[in-house]
Amino acid sequence: MLDKLFFRKKSQEHKIDLDDNIPSHVAIIMDGNGRWAKKRALPRIAGHHEGMKTVRKIVKESNFIGIKVLTLYAFSTENWKRPREEVDFLMKLPGEFLSTFLPDLIKENVQVRIMGKKELLPLHTIKAVDQAIEQTKNNSGMILNFALNYGSRDEMTSAVKSIAAEIKNGTLDPSQIKESTIEEHLMTHGLKDPDLLIRTSGEVRLSNFMLWQLAYSEFWFTDVYWPDFSENHLREAVSQFAQRGRRYGGV
Ligand code: V07
Numbered sequence: 001m002l003d004k005l006f007f008r009k010k011s012q013e014h015k016i017d018l019d020d021n022i023p024s025h026v027a028i029i030m031d032g033n034g035r036w037a038k039k040r041a042l043p044r045i046a047g048h049h050e051g052m053k054t055v056r057k058i059v060k061e062s063n064f065i066g067i068k069v070l071t072l073y074a075f076s077t078e079n080w081k082r083p084r085e086e087v088d089f090l091m092k093l094p095g096e097f098l099s100t101f102l103p104d105l106i107k108e109n110v111q112v113r114i115m116g117k118k119e120l121l122p123l124h125t126i127k128a129v130d131q132a133i134e135q136t137k138n139n140s141g142m143i144l145n146f147a148l149n150y151g152s153r154d155e156m157t158s159a160v161k162s163i164a165a166e167i168k169n170g171t172l173d174p175s176q177i178k179e180s181t182i183e184e185h186l187m188t189h190g191l192k193d194p195d196l197l198i199r200t201s202g203e204v205r206l207s208n209f210m211l212w213q214l215a216y217s218e219f220w221f222t223d224v225y226w227p228d229f230s231e232n233h234l235r236e237a238v239s240q241f242a243q244r245g246r247r248y249g250g251v
Pocket of ligand 1: 074146
């Protein structure tokens with residue numbers, strides 16, 4: 001690992017030093033697939049398909065850099081409002097991605113996870129992701145966490161519901177509720193908060209993504225459309241992160 005990083009250190013444009021503060025959890029809003037396609041007079045689904053190939057590249061590079069958790073916003077609770085054909089196409093991407101890349105992910109010791117309301121996905125999508133989760137559950141390397149039918153307000157609403165149910169059945173008293181109680185009921189329980197959020201394609205908002213978990217994260221934005229996002233862009237974001245000091249509200 002040491003000499004590999006050293007080799008790349010000399011050969012890459014954005015240097016990441018061995019003693020750098022590598023973000024352990026990186027979250028990405030993969031935006032701009034539709035605009036990428038439009039620019040080329042292609043259908044939107046062509047952009048999504050190209051975006052899927054970028055996912056593979058960025059997963060590989062993240063693992064190489066030493067990122068421990070990579071969370072990718074693949075489908076939001078709002079995305080159901082898109083045209084039916086586009087939604088149907090998007091729902092086939094997890095299956096296509098996994099049938100192509102799952103063997104590589106297994107070799108690379110990556111653990112696949114999903115956060116979001118899985119029950120509302122088409123059965124073929126659920127089957128594909130469940131199989132990947134099952135086949136990688138004992139992997140000890142990078143966690144690849146796909147936000148699929150995920151919305152932060154939906155996540156918080158579910159958390160409040162289950163906390164309320166525990167109060168009602170007597171297993172929890174309101175006076176015992178702490179920040180950690182809420183954290184334990186979120187879909188990210190057990191994962192540390194993202195250190196770095198990346199959003200592509202020039203939009204500068206959170207769009208209902210990990211509102212609780214991003215409270216102290218560094219944000220990094222680029223105008224680049226997701227299908228054009230490269231390993232070098234990721235290294236640029238990570239090396240800028242490594243240079244920024246973080247104070248957590250202290251002095
Ligand atoms: C999707 C490609 C990336 C750009 C954003 C929208 C389109 C990979 C997955 C995926 C999800 C779960 C999983 C394995 C792969 C995916 C959707 C859309 C819905 F276990 N890319 N990708 N899922 N796009």
